[in-house]
Amino acid sequence: MNIWEVIQNEINAHITKNAQLLQSPLGTHYKTIFLEKSSLAKAISILLSTALTVPADIDKTALKKIFYDTLSSVKLQKTLTADLIAIYERDPACNKYYMALLYYKGFHAISLHRIAHALIKKGQEDLAFYLNMLSTRTFTIDIHPRARIGDGLFIDHGNSIVIGETTVIDEEVSILQDVTLGGTGKESGDRHPKIKKGVLIGAGAKILGNVTIGAYSKIGAGSVVLKNMPAYATIVGVPAQVVKIDTPKPGHDIPAKEMDHFISMSNDNISKKNIATPPTYNISDIHNIQKKQKPLEVAAKPPAKPHSANLLVGIDIGSNTIMMTLVEIPMTAEQKTSRNLPTTTTSKQNQKLKYYDFIRFASLAQGLRKNKTLTASAVARSEIILNEYKNIIAKATADPTYLTQLPQKTAAMQEANTELHFFQETPLLAEKEITPPTTLNHNRSYCIKAVATSALREAHNNNLIKFKLETALAAPIEIIDAKREASLTFLGTTKNEQQPVITIDLGGGSTEISWGHQGTMLHYQGFSIGAVSWNQSYPHKMLQSAAARITLKETLQQLITKEASEQPLTADVKSLFEHKKPLLIGVAGVPTTLAAIHYNLNQDTLLAVDQKILTLEQIETIMEKLAQTSLETLINDTETWTMLSEARANIMLFSTIALHCLMKYLKLDIIKVSIRGLRYGLLEELHTQLETS
Structure with a gap:
């Protein structure tokens, strides 16, 4: 060539x-x-x-x-x-x-x-x-002139790379950022690593001493390797251990070429026929599929315009969960007349807004694999959830009593004029398609706003995935950038707060920190820290080691410092937050689950965590408690860990460490927990449009 x-x-x-x-x-x-x-x-x-x-x-x-x-x-x-x-x-x-x-x-x-x-x-x-x-x-890449490097080396995100004097790297090796191929500091002569063909070295890995990494092996991010490792191995931890050895076979994957950083912890003899293959699509594929399917408009009743809606729906398609909140807005007198309902009016101050909150775990970020495509299994989970949500909306639109009849886990008063019903991890509420009855004379209109965040944002095949999910929901879905995600979360969380507020949204694929005052976001910082995406390299079992937790904290602190320096606070925002002590609010599943653990609440009373306070010291105590408990116990001991769902068990230790590091960065030792978030921001936008129309 x-x-x-x-x-x-x-x-x-x-x-x-x-x-x-x-x-x-x-x-x-x-x-x-x-x-x-x-x-x-x-x-x-x-x-x-x-x-x-x-x-x-x-x-x-x-x-x-x-x-x-x-x-x-x-x-x-x-x-x-x-x-x-x-x-x-x-x-x-x-x-x-x-x-x-x-x-x-x-x-x-x-x-x-x-x-x-x-x-x-x-x-x-x-x-x-x-x-x-x-x-x-x-270039911030230090390669000793005597180091011997074979053809086809790929250095990805080349920052803070160190390759020592007697290092030997064979052909077709890939190295990510912040990797050290160094000595132990006390030897002379031949004292550096030997990297065989086809090896993938993950971000932050350290390989120290005259050790050999066998061909076609994969080293997990942040691992510290101090001894020889076999070929075809998956190597993780501090100190690093072999967690899997693949069987060599013709046409085997080459880790350095596949660039697949997902760490599988077992030697599963599963036929490849049973493993979901990441689909790849282009625009012509979408056009062909669209020809075969009915338009979205006929899949269900099309959403009404905001000014005529009296059931507002906000849906957040996140990296770990898909959450839906519905709020009932009282009908106008004209609507009531058209439906032959009593037209008695209620003053706005006495109107009680009823919220209905649903949460399901799709773990979309676990589907992000090599080449940043979402796997078919991850998409299928999301389609099932969104189809269920579509059916709930259809039934609630047809029958205003439907939501109140559902077997909700709990109900609680949030504010004087707000009532919240919470449905968490309930079985599918509507397994079949629902056609709204035609005999009811009080059908009501509705409006949906659905957004997708980091998992779809990062997926290279998100164009078709978006179409598939829109088909399941029968409504448009907007893929939003990180700044808009932070803005909506801030809007939905801080509506009634008067003092300066900082919100932390530690999500499955990324973290957003927002700074603002009186309901307006003034500054935003985004961090590439995700509870699901990082947990693939830092599973619970690894983090039970105190040394691994220390290494992770150092890695996170360095990343937070670097990414924060690229998004500095403006002088006005810095001045505001220096003169007025801010309130720190934690949203999404990590702080709410930590509050449930600390206050010993089960899922039937999960709403009780809203507005609860956690201190940094309490979070550290939970961190140690999680580290001392095996993943199997977290999942199976439902008496002790009744508040911890199976879907969250494996990510909680990493998430707790990440939240701890973020609070240290902010220099705040108290956090208030909120069960609200992005979808409430969507509802605030819809409600504002309704009132101004």
């Missing part, structure tokens, strides 16, 4: 399609690299010499010539081609080879290392070490 010809064809097509590119600030750069009798060696030489900051007394032109002469060798041309192919094949965000060449600093750092390694073999040590210093300073 002549990759330079491929790159030139790509760039010519790109320039033809985007003629203004050559007139943009990048125009001269593109011409120099791609259009002026260039080559792969020349292009990389220009990119490296441009990226590196060197003192004025260093001749950049001479450096560029050294780069070019070194990279022009036939052997290095083959190696560079393999490195570019590795990026293109393993990173779904890279859809052109020229993007890997131009924009991937991992490739730039590897290329500079290959130059330095060639120079040191020729005896030019000073220049090799100087280039290593420049690379470390520029």
Whole structure:
């Protein structure tokens, strides 16, 4: 494969399609690299010499010539081609080879290392070490010039990578951010790891000492490896242990190429025919499916416009749960007249809004696998839940007494004019399609707002999945960004709070922290911490180790500090929160479950946790209690852990540690629990539209 010809064809097509590119600030750069009798060696030489900051007394032109002469060798041309192919094949965000060449600093750092390694073999040590210093300073990737690296290395998110002097990395290896291949600190000579072919090393992993990682193995994020590991192994923990060994077979998956970070803890001899395969779709697939199915409008009664609705529905399709809240809005006099109902009016102050809350566990984020596609099984769980919700809405629309007749778990007064009914983990309430009766003369209209968050946001096949879920619900679904998610959560949680408020929404796929005052969100910070997504690499059993918990806390604290620094508070917000002590509110399942554990409440009285207070010290006590209890006991000992559902048991220890770290970051040691959240924000929006129409 002549990759330079491929790159030139790509760039010519790109320039033809985007003629203004050559007139943009990048125009001269593109011409120099791609259009002026260039080559792969020349292009990389220009990119490296441009990226590196060197003192004025260093001749950049001479450096560029050294780069070019070194990279022009036939052997290095083959190696560079393999490195570019590795990026293109393993990173779904890279859809052109020229993007890997131009924009991937991992490739730039590897290329500079290959130059330095060639120079040191020729005896030019000073220049090799100087280039290593420049690379470390520029790319935050420190690869010793003597380290031996095979073809096809992929460094993903290249930050804080350390590869020691006597390290040997075979072909087709993938390494994620914050990985160390180092010594133990007390040895000399051959003292660094040996990584065999096809290995995948997860984010934050540390491999220390002259140890060998067998071919086609997978090392979980945050693991610390201190001994030799076999081939085909799944390796996790602190210190790392083998939790699974696959049976070698023809055509086996290569972890480094698959980039699948999901950690399976057992040697299941399950036929691949019984395993749900992640579906992949394109626009033509959707059009073909749409031709075969009825339009959404005929699947159920279409939602009414907000101004005529008197049953409002908010649905939150999250990474772990799918939650629905319905609120009854009293009919107008005109509606009552049209339905032959008494038209006696009630003052607005005396109107009681009735909320009906449903929660189901779909665990969509557990379906996010390699290539960021949602598996068929994860989607199927969600379709069942949304179809059930559709049927509940249809029945409630036809019969105003239907919701009050359901076997709700509990009911409680939230405010003077609010009544809340809560349904948690009840059996399916409507297994068959429901057709609203035509004989009732008091049918009421309704309006639905349904949104999907991080799981669908991240899934590359979300276009068809959205269509499938809309078909199940018979209503539109909006995939919202993290900032809107935070805004809706803040709106739904802080309606009646007068002091400055910070909300934490520790979800299944991400965490949102919102800062605001008097119902208005003023600032938002998003963190890539998810109770479900991270738990795949940090399961309950691993975190029972005190050392593993310490390592996780350090990893989370570093991530929080880094991501917070990229989203700093504005001066006005910082001033407001410095002068007025904020109220910290925790929403979603993590704080509510922790409150239920602390106050020894079971699921039949779960509403009692609303507005409860938890201290940092109490959260630490729960953390230790969870760590001392096996997952089997958490699930099966229903007397002691009656408030802990099976769906939450495995994620609670990680979630508790994550919440603890977030509170430490905020420097707040008290958190108020709220059972409200994003779907209440949706209802507030709908209610506002209703009142202003």
